[in-house]
Amino acid sequence: MDVLGEALAPNLNLFDYHIGFDAPDDDGRLLCMSYLFDLRMKLKDLHTMNPDDALCGKDGFCNYIYSHGLGHPYRIQLFSELSAYKKVDAIGKHLNNTPCLIPREAEDWLAGSVLLKKPYKFSIACENSWYRRYTTEKIITSFLACTVPVYWGNPLVEEEYNPKAFINCHRYSSLKEVVAEIKRIDEDEALWKAMMAEPRRLPWQIEREQEKKDKFNAELMKIFTSPVEHVRKRGDGLWMNNYRNFFTDKMTMKKEDDRKKLKSALKEWNKRLFPRF
Structure with a gap:
């Protein structure tokens, strides 16, 4: 079983099942992860908050909290464009x-990031990748801090959160349009409060999330309580076995040589599949 918390597509040649962000498949091999379910449930309590109380004590404009610059360049570009305004x-x-x-x-970084974001009206909540259904904790901690998230990453994010409660960069054709929208809300207190008064998640989104979690738990229970021969899904044969053996060998590489060797390994595998090219 393959379990991923990052934006990587499943490789069902190597694993029987994949737990990640991809939509479930007809064969039951793709299980949709709901590891943020409990954290998302906390958002329900924010709907009753008075927007005036939420604005009280916010003396900062926008925060950007990232430990490295290896993510998609969009979030660095957003930081740069927005910094030209404020x-x-x-x-x-x-x-x-x-x-x-x-x-x-810190021991509880999630709680810590909420505290760090609280003094701000906006939070840059960009993922490290563009990937369908890949939504992490960044938008949730921004909501919990009573800021307006400026989100980018999952183009289907509005299936999970109320589009009236955050700025979805995927709705705009350019960064300049995104910055213009942030500026418009920043300069109009009533607009910011209106967004803060919106429920972060709509009833149908919460209901569907619960259904997904229940289904995930049931499928996982079935896999681990059934005989192996009944739940085995990987194929068996010449190319599938060669493929698995090839990558299993390459994954035992020492860390310092991983990048060079993996690149070489991929070229070698490509030559095996397409010897004429």
């Missing part, structure tokens, strides 16, 4: 321009 506080290690009182290595 200072964006980079609290993490990447592009740092503001002291961080809670280190990334």
